[in-house]
Amino acid sequence: EPALIFDLGGKFDKSFNEAAFGGAQRWAEESGGAFREIELQSEAQREQALRRFAEAGSNPIVMTGFAFGNVLSEVAPDYPDTKFAIIDMVVDAPNVRSVVFNEHEGSYLVGMMAAMASKSGTVGFIGGMDIPLIRKFACGYVQGVKAVNPDATVIQNMTGTTPAAWNDPVKGSELTKAQIGQGADVVYAAAGGTGVGVLQTTADEGILSIGVDSNQNYLHPGKVLTSMMKRVDNAVYEAMKSGTDLETGINVMGIANGGIDYALDEHNAALVDEAMKAAVDAAKAKIASGELQVHDYMSDNSCPAE
Amino acid sequence: MDFTTLLLVLDSTVRLATPLLLACLAGLFSERAGIFDIGLEGKMLMAAFFSAAVAYATGNVWLGLLAGIASSMALSAIHGLASITFRGNQLISGVAINFLAAGVTVVVAQSWFRQGGRTPSLEGASRFNPIELPLAESLSGVPLLGPIYHELVSGHTVPVYAAFAAVPLTWWILFRTRFGLRLRAVGENPESVDTAGVSVIGLRFAAVAIAGLLCGIAGAYLGTALQAGFVKDMTAGRGFIALAALIFSKWRPWHALYATLLFGLLQAIAVRFQNIDLGGFVIPVQFMEALPYILTVVILAGFVGKAIPPRAGGEPYVKER
């Protein structure tokens, strides 16, 4: 029986963790199986949860979030017969599958859409905790915006420097108001639970937002331009489906293999016109084919576009 | 900082100062009556949850507000029972109440909504929505005053206006009414009230109940106006900042307004600017976040005028040992 451990943001963050949950549920429905799950409430629980699940015979054990990296590298060797899958982090151990995403590619796509939807020529980015991973989002986004409109301004804010930044909707909302004040009319939230506040405020203030990780279009129909989908659900689903046969090693998910995408559904259909869709899909195809290389911030810790 | 940015920061200050102000006035009533209240945080948190939960369930934010107030007042009743009736340690009681709220909100939220200790998002009539004051739109063109009226004065939610109205009201109650005279007396020397034939216990319970009411509004504001729903620990130390503001204001209503606006401003700045670069010298955001607490310690240290709490504060009224 597989197990799923959610990071501190909680299962229903409408984003990252919720996507993972969605994948697990899909697996459960399809296979009729059941899975164990726990939402972490504190740092100390990380190791405890891993070990308890491992000892209780859960296999594979899937965990969401880079913060597990440290702990997992210690725990994994103790349970060689158990398979682990970690998302967003690379852990080098024979029984660990590390799933990482090319978030910059998806961010590039939604950046293009933002630039096309913006009337003011100013768009916003609100990140969660200020870590390289989120800068990777930001960098891809800026590249996408500039690709469409080289004169566009991108206002960037990070919510904070600690994990609390993933879960501070008030701050998200205030930052959004600040960006709107500076003229932004599309705001991309890559901030976990904080994004809920961002999306709420853009909807209240009548501008557009871009969701992240899961498809967040449904949260405020007609107000969310699109969502940068990181198919965490797919990653979790596949890990659970392969069960004990889980293939270990690094698994990079990007546009090419469907791990990254932008969301288009009935909630945002009215916002995405044909031209926009065509442009984005073209870029998507180019990225998939390798024709277009989006710079990855984490490759050299710098971003060519500002 | 240009004018618009300034306006926006001030606008955000007003929003962020509101819960601080309400909680600070709550503490003011309680402590003026001689009951220390470090449970402001807990009462607000409790109210934030129950207001959001009931607003979600009924779709009516006013019912949510009532539920928030009721839950906050229930905690007040516990505080009163412990510190007035059973003459327990008021500080310990406050600590217990903070933990009680931190625990109960999540346990109940999980049991009711199964969303990891939060309520579902509120929409429409289950939230307090901004009110456009008359003429705000048409006057916004007037230079200087127009934007100020439009951005800063207009466009807030009901609890914000209620909080600001509560300041003169508190002042008037405390210093112009019989109830206020007695309330202040009971915080200074309860025996003077007792020998005048007025019930010390009654007065103190009344004060604690008012504190519950105001914290209830503060919490409801957090859960249904500033935010669209409850998340775990969403008060995030605001109760303690309010307490700091109370000391900062030396237990006076108008000064409470100024203190909470100052602390609100600090929060607004900390939210917007991660690090503030003053030409080479960078003020880290952590410093801005800690500033209310640092200022309060400075005030407490008596370097900037001494803060003398009500004389009977913290002491249970014991007639017979």
Place this chain on the structure above:
Amino acid sequence: MQGGRVTERRATAAPAIELRGISKAFGPVQANKDISIRVMPGTIHGIIGENGAGKSTLMSILYGFYKADAGEIFINGQKTQIPDSQAAIRAGIGMVFQHFKLVQNFTVLENIILGAEDGGLLKPSLAKARKSLIALEKEYGLKVDPDALIEEIGVGKQQRVEILKALYRQAEILILDEPTGVLTPAEADQLFRILARLKAEGKTIILITHKLREIMEITDTVSVMRRGEMTATVKTSQTSPEELAELMVGRKVLLRVDKAPAKPGAEVLLVDDLRVTDEDGVERLKGISLKVRAGEILGVAGVAGNGQSELLEVLGGMRPATGQVSIKGESIDLTGKRSDGQSRRSRGIAHVPEDRQHEGLIMDFAAWENLIFGYHHDPEYQANRLLMDNSDVTQLAARKMERFDVRPPNPRLTAKSFSGGNQQKLVLAREIERNPDLLLVGQPTRGVDIGAIEFIHKQIIALRDAGKAILLVSVELDEIMSLSDRIAVMFDGRIMGERLPSQTDQTELGLLMAGIDPDTD
């Protein structure tokens, strides 16, 4: 303004107050036992009794501050329930407590209307109170500034505010609990004139006091309380101070203690120009100079609050001062690190403080712990450099308790489980057993029964006879007269004069205590 009610009440001639069978216990302490008393209207009724006799408790019950466990109250012949002070006020009772019940940072006016406001808003109440204050001032000569803050006026004025509070509430019965304790003699005289005026108006007054002179001077009848019981009620004109004193303590009072004449030796304590300013900036000692020789007892007399407490506290190292103090010729620090109680003890000064419950003892400590209190750094009590020798100290304590007749002689009991007299013996045992050069003693027999008084007095004299110097502070003139070899009288932070007990009397001392020097007048 109260004329109508006066005539009506006089016609009925029922007692203004009648208490029947009042009992009250505070936990294990029976403060009042089956007390009955009648007070006729238009009279001044005195109540006397030792400390802790239950006087304040009884009056607080009448005023509704405490609830009696049993008993009935009749006001003007009518049975009246007084569950709280509001009821007492409605029944026309006003009380001036031993410890004033005023709000320090309120104005006089605010204090007066507190609880007697006329409506929800303050403005009209304040205006009305201001008017009647002017009227009361005219009528009784009770002058105070209505807008002054209580914390800014003296105790005498504060007492006036308390009386005004009662009169503003139209009290017909006025209870005063030890009103003169805090007053200067001049203020006391003024108070008595006001009381006489009130009595002439037909008001009934109950006056609690320890001072027999006051009883004889102003009351019509007097009741005596002892250990929670009412032992007698007599007409003042038919009794004498001696009889009252005997009634108070339950047996004939020895006004003299047997002692041999002093054989004073070298100067031990020399005090010169000692000055103390308290936290509120009031100068409490205004240049005290005195000396105490070995083998003599210097008694310091005075009305409470004239600086005697501060004198003891300074000498005992409890508060800083300026001036010079020397012990056996060596001067001691009056400020700074070396001016605390421990330094004093190391210089051979022992101190029996005035307030044993809050200073001399830790009520929650066991007797053995209390018996080293202040001396706990003494090497004698240590097992090694780090730890104290608890078992040894306990054994030592048992022996000391034996010698000082502390009952029960169990060193493991906490101090609070001993009665007042035995608590005092614990303090004395600790201080005297250290064999000090100088013993400071404050109110050694306050609230202590007569048997214990004798024992304590004997110990003090024995120490004197052993050649030690003793500085005795007491408000009990009898005690001062009987123990001292010389008497210094303090008034308003100064020494008014020194007398030999054999060459003075209570009248002369009383005058000195009132700030009047009979020799210069």
Place this chain on the structure above:
Amino acid sequence: MEKMPKWADAVLVPLLSLLMAAILSAIVIFAIGEDPVAAFKLMVDGALMRSAGWGYTLYYATNFIFTGLAVSVAFHARLFNIGGEGQAMLGGLGVALVCLYIPWPHWTLAIIGASIGGAIFGAAWAFAPAYLQAKRGSHVVITTIMFNYIAYSVLNYLLVNVLIAKGSMDPATPKFPEATHLPTFRDMFSTADTILFRGSPANVSFFLALFACVFVWLLIWRTRLGYEIRAFGHSDTAANYAGISAVRITIVTMLISGALAGLMAVNTTQGEAERLILNPTEGAGFIGIAVALMGRNHPVGVFIAALLFGFLYQGGAELALWTNIPRELIVVIQALVILFTGALDNMVRMPLERLFLAFRRKEAR
């Protein structure tokens, strides 16, 4: 006369309070639709029936012993130190600096160095509130609350900007060097064929905590300083009479209290995480209040109460793992314990006192 016998005060009152807290907790569990009995069983199973469970229980208990002692030492001087949280955080900083920047040859030396570092930093963080209370009369409760928040900001700043491990996304220091790692219970008690305490974080710091209990007991009841602390706590006027300096006792007591809180970091930071993370205390500073209140400020009581809370913490984690009861249930229980043993003490005590009084009156007759 005492109103109640000593044993009633020391044992009966806390037991009854605990009972009431337990009953209410059971009602809460019942109210959210779970079975209190099953929940309790699960907690016992997870916390006490396996050696690894004990490993967690004792790990948490170690933290609570330190913070409980910290609160109770201050209580003896009638100082309410709610700053244990901040002091322990700073203690973590001290431990981290010692472990990171001093090349220790062996853990036995490292633990001494880390203890000193943690204690000094914890004490230093208690100094300002202590000084302000002693010299300026600023209420230590309020200042320690403020210092908790300030501590969080300080740690936050240092971890994010200064101490963060290169290339790490976590605001945390790098791992401490191997030589500073403390032996865990698994290292100490496993035999060749049975592994005990597998994966659980309990480590030698537990013995440091036991040592601290003995130290505090000696300090409070066997030394002059302890005597003065207690005397000052019972009556400041009497302390003044005896020449016990209020300033000195207030400051020294708070320094000891802060040092004890800071020592907790040896367990969490050196013993468990082996690096300094952002929230190294996880509320243990506050639980110290409940532990001290329940333990009646006596080291033995504190030890027992800390074990109980360790059990609650571990049991609560198990609940969260296997049932739908969130971990915050422990926070509720903790609140109830503080409420009943602290603030509502008289609710239990007053009727008991009356009972004993009535009983004695009857006997006396």
